[in-house]
Structure formats: structure tokens, C-alpha cells
């Protein structure tokens with residue numbers, strides 16, 4: 001039995017310098033009356049749009065009209081080789097996104113790209129096993145064809161293409177993403193996610209604080225309120241409101257990783273300079 005066995009969740013084991021600095025985000029939330037609005041738009045149903053967010057700004061996904069699933073992907077605005085990675089985020093934070101969850105990139109950066117700072121959505125009933133935001137991946141036209149037999153249906157994959165092509169990115173740049181306003185329950189035995197109609201009411205929102213300059217892509221998923229039939233188009237879909245605010249508070253620098261390569265004696269050898 002390994003030393004790690006019996007130690008509980010591996011994701012809880014971190015040196016203190018890698019823990020969430022809760023007091024910093026209290027300060028960010030306390031500054032809310034002084035935030036300045038820098039961008040605001042509504043993305044129609046079944047669409048995609050990209051937008052830039054500077055570090056120290058917040059970005060918010062607001063329910064407009066009714067519950068609508070949003071798929072969201074992140075890239076470093078200056079180096080798109082760094083992007084949000086759902087699986088790395090699961091290991092460090094768990095599957096669910098809630099206030100205090102950080103959204104991580106992968107090595108060699110492996111750092112928080114954004115941190116969830118507010119979420120007004122309350123799942124029903126109050127003791128619900130459901131939640132509304134998590135890290136996973138998006139729907140594709142191929143997925144819908146697999147389920148319905150109908151080819152060429154709208155999907156978040158196509159919406160992401162619509163979002164990122166104006167920024168010079170292509171299909172190869174699309175990786176995992178996270179979901180907002182999608183009412184989900186994960187069955188403990190199978191680990192399968194069940195989706196229900198969302199409980200987000202007009203004006204509800206989830207907000208993130210940008211830890212670095214970001215390109216953000218948003219898709220208004222064809223699953224709409226969570227139970228819309230993508231193949232027939234029956235059901236409800238709504239826009240999602242986006243707001244970007246300047247907080248005036250710069251993010252704290254995440255600790256740099258040790259460069260272990262010069263002294264490495266294992267089998268793999270670093271490239272010679």
C-alpha cells in the first residue's frame with residue numbers, strides 16, 4: 001500500500017503557498033462598488049463569441065430571460081499554448097466550480113488562469129445534489145449525430161470556432177472548457193453526469209477574476225435550458241449576458257516552479273543547450 005493511501009483526497013494536499021488566498025478575494029469582492037464596466041454584450045442563443053479580459057478584471061455570465069447553458073474556454077491572451085485544462089482542474093479543485101474554485105492551465109505554466117468569486121444561482125430544492133458549473137468538455141456535431149442520427153447539427157464546437165477565428169485561432173486550439181448555468185448531478189456509482197433544466201433566474205450570474213490576460217470564448221449551447229432537444233429544436237434557449245469589470249486590484253503573483261532540469265539525474269535528459 002502506498003504512502004498516499006488512506007490520506008483522503010489528494011487534491012487537499014498542498015503546501016500553504018499553493019492554497020487559495022481567501023482574504024485576497026474578500027478584498028476583490030469588497031471593491032465591487034468601485035468596479036468600472038469595460039465591456040458588456042449579450043450573446044444570442046446557439047452562437048459563439050470571443051472577448052479579451054485583462055488580469056485584475058472580472059468577467060461575469062448573466063442569465064437573461066431564462067436558464068441557458070454556457071460553455072467557456074480560456075487562453076492566455078499573449079501565448080495561446082497556455083489554456084484552461086479541465087482535467088488538471090479536477091485534480092486540484094474537484095469537478096464542481098463554486099466560489100473559490102481556481103481554473104488551471106497545464107505545465108510548464110500550471111497556474112490559476114481565473115478564480116470564481118461570485119455565484120448567485122441556487123439549485124432547487126435547497127438540499128439539492130445538483131450544482132450549476134463544472135469543468136468538462138463541450139458538445140460537438142458528431143456527438144449529436146451519434147445520439148440522433150442527424151448530421152450537421154449546431155454544437156458548442158462550431159460556436160467556439162465562430163468565437164476564436166477572429167482572433168487567429170483554429171480548430172486545433174480548441175481543448176476542454178468549463179460549463180456555467182448547467183444544472184448537473186454526478187451519479188456517485190457510475191460517475192456519469194445527469195443534466196436537468198437550469199434553475200438560473202434572470203439576473204443570476206457567476207463571476208470570475210482574471211489572474212492573467214485572457215482570451216475568453218463563450219458558446220450558448222444548443223441544449224439551451226438544459227433539456228432542449230438539439231435534433232428537433234424543441235424547447236427553450238436564451239441569450240447569455242457578459243459583463244467585464246475593472247477591479248483596480250492586480251492579481252498576486254503565483255509562486256514560480258523550481259527549475260529541476262539542470263540537476264536532473266533520471267532517465268529522461270533535458271535537451272542540451
Ligand SMILES: [Zn+2]
Pocket residue numbers: 071138139155156157220221222223
Ligand atoms: Zn453544447
